[in-house]
Amino acid sequence: MARPPFWRESRVGLEAAALLRSPIYRGEEVADGRGRPVLLIPGFLAGDDSLALMTRWLRARGYHTRKTGLRSNVDCSGGTVERLEDRLGGLVESRGLRAVIVGQSRGGTLARVLARRRPDLVSGIVTLGTPHVEPFAIHPLVGLQVIAVGALGTLRIPGLFSRSCLSGDCCAEFWEQSREPLPGRIGFVSIYSRSDGIVDWRACLAPGARHVEVRSSHIGMAVNGAAYRAVADALESFRWREPSGTGSASLTPLRRAA
Numbered sequence: 001m002a003r004p005p006f007w008r009e010s011r012v013g014l015e016a017a018a019l020l021r022s023p024i025y026r027g028e029e030v031a032d033g034r035g036r037p038v039l040l041i042p043g044f045l046a047g048d049d050s051l052a053l054m055t056r057w058l059r060a061r062g063y064h065t066r067k068t069g070l071r072s073n074v075d076c077s078g079g080t081v082e083r084l085e086d087r088l089g090g091l092v093e094s095r096g097l098r099a100v101i102v103g104q105s106r107g108g109t110l111a112r113v114l115a116r117r118r119p120d121l122v123s124g125i126v127t128l129g130t131p132h133v134e135p136f137a138i139h140p141l142v143g144l145q146v147i148a149v150g151a152l153g154t155l156r157i158p159g160l161f162s163r164s165c166l167s168g169d170c171c172a173e174f175w176e177q178s179r180e181p182l183p184g185r186i187g188f189v190s191i192y193s194r195s196d197g198i199v200d201w202r203a204c205l206a207p208g209a210r211h212v213e214v215r216s217s218h219i220g221m222a223v224n225g226a227a228y229r230a231v232a233d234a235l236e237s238f239r240w241r242e243p244s245g246t247g248s249a250s251l252t253p254l255r256r257a258a
Contacts, residue, residue: 004139008197008217015220016053022225025057030232031239033063037095038235039088040065043105043129045145047071051104051222054231063235066091066099073106074149076161078171081113088114088121098123100187100238102231104222105129105199108190109178112206115186116177124187124238126231128221131199132190132206135178139198181208189234191227193217210234 019025038058040051048055048067055065068084092099100123103111108130115122131137136146146166153160164170182188191212192204198218205211212234214226221227 004197004200004218005195006139006141006197008195009219011217012220012223015216015225016223019053019223019225019228022228024225024228024232027061030061031236033058033061033235035062035064035095036097036235036239037091037099038063038065039068039084039091039099039101039111041068041084041101041103041107041110042070042073043103043107044073044142045149046073046104046107050219051102053223054102054228057228061232064091064095072159073110074153074160076153076165076171077110077113077174078165081110081117081174084110084114085118088118092121100235101125103127103130105131105218108132109135112182112188113174113177115182115188116180119183119186122186124189124234125182126189126191126234127204127206127209128191128227128231129193129196129199129204129216129218130190130206131203132178132209134200134203135175137200137203142198187234187238189230189237191221191230191234193221 040055042048042050047070058065088099098121101111101114108127111125115125149160150163150166153162188209189212190204190206190209191214192201193214193216194201195215196218212230214230216224216227
């Protein structure tokens with residue numbers, strides 16, 4: 001796959017300014033979320049604050065959002081997804097409806113594994129610039145950051161993934177689940193951009209997903225009007241996947257880590 005043009009990431013400020021002036025941000029032609037639960041997962045090296053604008057927008061549209069509690073998404077994938085599973089379960093139990101997961105970049109991979117592990121808790125996932133087909137189809141500068149974090153984690157610095165998380169037995173089950181198809185009743189929308197400056201857009205074309213192209217930088221998908229429109233459309237399309245009368249009593253109990 002080709003090297004993404006990293007300079008295109010400089011557009012993020014302009015994208016945010018355009019979003020704040022756009023009709024989609026004001027909620028025009030966006031359906032009321034009616035309290036439906038949404039879990040938002042940030043990307044690599046990012047925390048919940050990177051999706052703060054989208055979180056406020058979703059809440060203003062009537063969705064009940066939940067953050068991950070991640071300050072920087074650099075921990076072991078296997079351990080992270082287990083903690084997110086507990087958070088997802090609490091969100092679904094409190095609302096009595098299966099949740100939608102919105103994940104950016106690495107957050108989208110975590111979303112896909114969560115949906116694969118707990119289809120009883122998820123009605124659909126929306127991924128933003130997530131390299132599903134080839135997880136490391138990324139710009140070399142970002143690849144160096146992945147290597148650096150892995151090296152520090154291997155030195156047992158807490159809170160960082162290690163090299164074994166990428167290629168060893170530590171997260172082998174996680175990577176296997178990230179490639180498995182989702183059950184048919186779970187919606188799957190992968191949003192991508194051919195002008196993504198970090199991820200090769202072709203790696204976002206996951207089999208079984210509905211692909212939506214937007215014109216955006218990679219980081220800017222969290223503040224891009226076209227991406228927000230795609231997210232709103234995806235959330236509305238997942239509504240029919242939520243059976244009427246679903247309540248917390250019908251949910252499968254959470255699995256607890258041994």
